[in-house]
Amino acid sequence: MALRAQKIALHPTEEQVEAFNLHVQFARAAYNAAHADWNADRRNSLYDLKKIFNSRKREVFPEFAACSQNAGKNAIHSFGDAIARYKSGQNGAPKRKTHKSAPAFQIDNGVNTVKMTEDGKHVVLPIIGNVRLHEPPRWTGEVRRAFVKRIAHRWYLSILVDVDVPEPPDTSALPAAGCDVGISALATMDDGTVYENPRALRVNERKLRRANKALARKTFLSRNWWKAKERLARLHARIANVRTDAHHQVTHRILQGISALGIESLTVKGLMKNRKLSKALADASLGGFLVKLKYKAVWRGIRIVSADKFWPSTQRCSSCGDVKRGEFKLTLKDREYHCGICGLVEDRDVNAAINLRQLASSTEESQNACGDAVTPTLVGWHQNPRVRGRSRKPLTEQRLVDFAQVSR
Ligand SMILES: [Zn+2]
Structure with a gap:
C-alpha cells in the first residue's frame, strides 16, 4: 500500500x-x-x-x-x-x-x-x-x-x-541513460535530445508587470481592484501550470525504455545565491523537476544515480576520461567540449550527459548478487578541493563508481 x-x-x-x-x-x-x-x-x-x-x-x-x-x-x-x-x-x-x-x-x-x-x-x-x-x-x-x-x-x-501498488516492471535488460539538467535547456540527454525550458516567467514578464501596475492604480478594495487582483492571480497560476506541465511531459519522456538514469546532484540553494542566475533558476524550478523525476523513476523501477557534487561531469571527456583542470577548465561560456588528448568534439551538455550515463551504467555492473545497490563509497581525495587539484589520474570507468550515490 x-x-x-x-x-x-x-x-x-x-x-x-x-x-x-x-x-x-x-x-x-x-x-x-x-x-x-x-x-x-x-x-x-x-x-x-x-x-x-x-x-x-x-x-x-x-x-x-x-x-x-x-x-x-x-x-x-x-x-x-x-x-x-x-x-x-x-x-x-x-x-x-x-x-x-x-x-x-x-x-x-x-x-x-x-x-x-x-x-x-x-x-x-x-x-x-x-x-x-x-x-x-x-x-x-x-x-x-x-x-x-x-x-x-x-x-x-x-x-x-x-x-495497491503493483511491483515496478523489471527494467534490467534496458540500457542506462544520462541527463544533464540545466537552465538554458531543461534537460539534455546523452543521445543529444534536448528538452527546452518553457521559461514561463520570462515569457510572461511584461504581462505580469502590466497586471501588477493595473492593480496598483485601482482604489484599494474597490470592484475594479478585485477584478485586477483576479487577473494577476490567474496569470501567476498560468505561469505555474505551464511550468508543471512541461516538467511532467519531459520527465515522462526521459524515463521511457531505460533501466538507470545518471543525473547531477544539484545544489539549487547554493546556486540561488548567484544573483545573475537566480531568476532564471527560479523560473526553471529545477528542484521541482528533480522531485518529479525521482518519484516517477521509483514507480517505473528505474534507478536514479546522482553524481556527487564534486564529480566533474562537465570537465571530463566522455571518450577517454581525461579531466580538464586549472586554466583548461570549461567556463560557462564554452558551449563545446574539445578534448586535447583524444580530439573529441562534443556539445558541452551532451558530453556531460554521456558522462552521467557512464556513471549510471558502471554502478549497475557493480551491483551484488542479491541485487542490492552498492553503498556509495566516498573516497577522500575528491572531497578536498586542494588534494583534488593535485590528482592527475584520469577518471576511468572503474573509478566512476566512487562518485555514485545510488537511490533505492
Ligand atoms: Zn578525450
Missing part, C-alpha cells in the same frame, strides 16, 4: 461556490479560535482545544451552523500539527490565519468518508453534495484525506488515496 495524491479541478455550481467560501471562513475561524485558546493557556492539548471550540461554536459562530463540522475539526487538527512542529523546533510558533491565507479546507471525516460517484464524474462531499469533477480520479482505493482549495479563480479537490 502506498499513498498517492491527485489534484482535480472542480466545476461547482454557484451555490456550491458560496458553500465553499463559507467553509473556508469556517475553517479559518476554527483555526484562529484554537490559536487564541492555546495562547491563553499553552497547557491546552489538542483534545482540550477541540472541546473548548465545540462548546462555544454555536453561540460564537452561528453563521457556520450550516457548514460541515469536519472543516472546523480538521482545521483544529492542522493547528495541532503546527504546534507539534513548533515544539519539535521545526517551525516558529503558528500564526493566525488572515484573509491572505490560502483559501482551503479539509472536508473528510477520516478514511473513506469522501467518495466519488460510480461513474467517476462527481465527488460526494458532506453537506455540499455532488460536485462535478473536471476529470475522473486517477487512483482507486480508500480516500484518506480530501481538501478543497482555490487557486486563482479555480476550485480544486486534493485527495490522498491509499492504493
Whole structure:
C-alpha cells in the first residue's frame, strides 16, 4: 500500500461556490479560535482545544451552523500539527490565519468518508453534495484525506488515496541513460535530445508587470481592484501550470525504455545565491523537476544515480576520461567540449550527459548478487578541493563508481 495524491479541478455550481467560501471562513475561524485558546493557556492539548471550540461554536459562530463540522475539526487538527512542529523546533510558533491565507479546507471525516460517484464524474462531499469533477480520479482505493482549495479563480479537490501498488516492471535488460539538467535547456540527454525550458516567467514578464501596475492604480478594495487582483492571480497560476506541465511531459519522456538514469546532484540553494542566475533558476524550478523525476523513476523501477557534487561531469571527456583542470577548465561560456588528448568534439551538455550515463551504467555492473545497490563509497581525495587539484589520474570507468550515490 502506498499513498498517492491527485489534484482535480472542480466545476461547482454557484451555490456550491458560496458553500465553499463559507467553509473556508469556517475553517479559518476554527483555526484562529484554537490559536487564541492555546495562547491563553499553552497547557491546552489538542483534545482540550477541540472541546473548548465545540462548546462555544454555536453561540460564537452561528453563521457556520450550516457548514460541515469536519472543516472546523480538521482545521483544529492542522493547528495541532503546527504546534507539534513548533515544539519539535521545526517551525516558529503558528500564526493566525488572515484573509491572505490560502483559501482551503479539509472536508473528510477520516478514511473513506469522501467518495466519488460510480461513474467517476462527481465527488460526494458532506453537506455540499455532488460536485462535478473536471476529470475522473486517477487512483482507486480508500480516500484518506480530501481538501478543497482555490487557486486563482479555480476550485480544486486534493485527495490522498491509499492504493495497491503493483511491483515496478523489471527494467534490467534496458540500457542506462544520462541527463544533464540545466537552465538554458531543461534537460539534455546523452543521445543529444534536448528538452527546452518553457521559461514561463520570462515569457510572461511584461504581462505580469502590466497586471501588477493595473492593480496598483485601482482604489484599494474597490470592484475594479478585485477584478485586477483576479487577473494577476490567474496569470501567476498560468505561469505555474505551464511550468508543471512541461516538467511532467519531459520527465515522462526521459524515463521511457531505460533501466538507470545518471543525473547531477544539484545544489539549487547554493546556486540561488548567484544573483545573475537566480531568476532564471527560479523560473526553471529545477528542484521541482528533480522531485518529479525521482518519484516517477521509483514507480517505473528505474534507478536514479546522482553524481556527487564534486564529480566533474562537465570537465571530463566522455571518450577517454581525461579531466580538464586549472586554466583548461570549461567556463560557462564554452558551449563545446574539445578534448586535447583524444580530439573529441562534443556539445558541452551532451558530453556531460554521456558522462552521467557512464556513471549510471558502471554502478549497475557493480551491483551484488542479491541485487542490492552498492553503498556509495566516498573516497577522500575528491572531497578536498586542494588534494583534488593535485590528482592527475584520469577518471576511468572503474573509478566512476566512487562518485555514485545510488537511490533505492
Ligand atoms: Zn578525450
